[in-house]
Amino acid sequence: MLFLRFEIGADRYALPVTHVTEVLPQVKLKRLPAAPDWVAGAFSYRGVPVPVIDLAHLATGTPARPRLSTRLVLVPYPAPGPNARCLGVIVERATDTLRADPSAFRDCGIDTPNAAWLGPVFDDPRGLVQWIRVDQLLNDEARAVLFDAAAQSLGDNAELSEHDGTGAAP
Template sequence: MNELAAKRGAGTATKDALFLVFRIGTERYALQAVEVVEVLPRLQLKPIPQAPSWVAGVFAHRGAVVPVLDLSALTFGEPAQERTSTRLVLVHYRPQAAEPARLLGLILEQATDTLRCNPQDFKAYGLDNRNAPYLGPVYEDAQGLLQWVRVEDLLDAEVRALLFPSPPLDPALLGESP
């Protein structure tokens, strides 16, 4: 095998993936970049009455109304800090493989870095955190531990039904009386 072929083979042997790194307080977290649609500055949102406090609201994006979660409020009960590095990150949300992906917005603090690594380098951290099933395995590097946030596990069935009713509500029926 020649040198060029050996380099090509070595490059495909590792299945590195790109992750968007962000913080919640002082802790580091990551989303797999293939789940990210777009990174936007923090925008004004329309609140949703009677929604959980970590549902920050909705906004219109290219003709679609997109619900937005504050990941800091969901995880630790404190809303994300208003920083210049706080972003509204649009992700593909698909709780079931057979369902079409929906847009979901996430408010993330310090969402300005990326990491390329092999997803198999993330390791289980030994806790069964049933209250936060979206918090996945951890990755250790020179800065400490980084935890993988799994988008498909962010919403339980009740909140999913609130934000993504199935079938979608028909606006024409909202004006009708029984």
């Protein structure tokens, strides 16, 4: 299976490419007032409001660094399928892929109830890579707040340009 590999700080993580709709450069985001700190904002993608979270900020309390390799990864949430919503996830150093058998990922033996999105780990020659469970990124309350707030905020801000899905805002 193919994974998109990225980093949070010095640690490496992976998303299955089956959970990646598109990888974009940074885009202008509309802030969502009163949202949790790890919510980066929202933008319009092909006419649909998309909430965006900063995975580094969610994991460590420190926002992702604005590097050339920092990307906005669009994922179907909670999973690919007809009822999926689009969620943006900001990740650092998203410049590489990893091919691994999913069965090679093992439970790391640490229970993380407040970070259920942290999945099993894979030991490659450079160290451990942890699987990110997209379907576990948001709890019910965060999901309702993000998707409702993104739609309302973008509807109230007609001046925000729409992203056309080509890798650059028009």
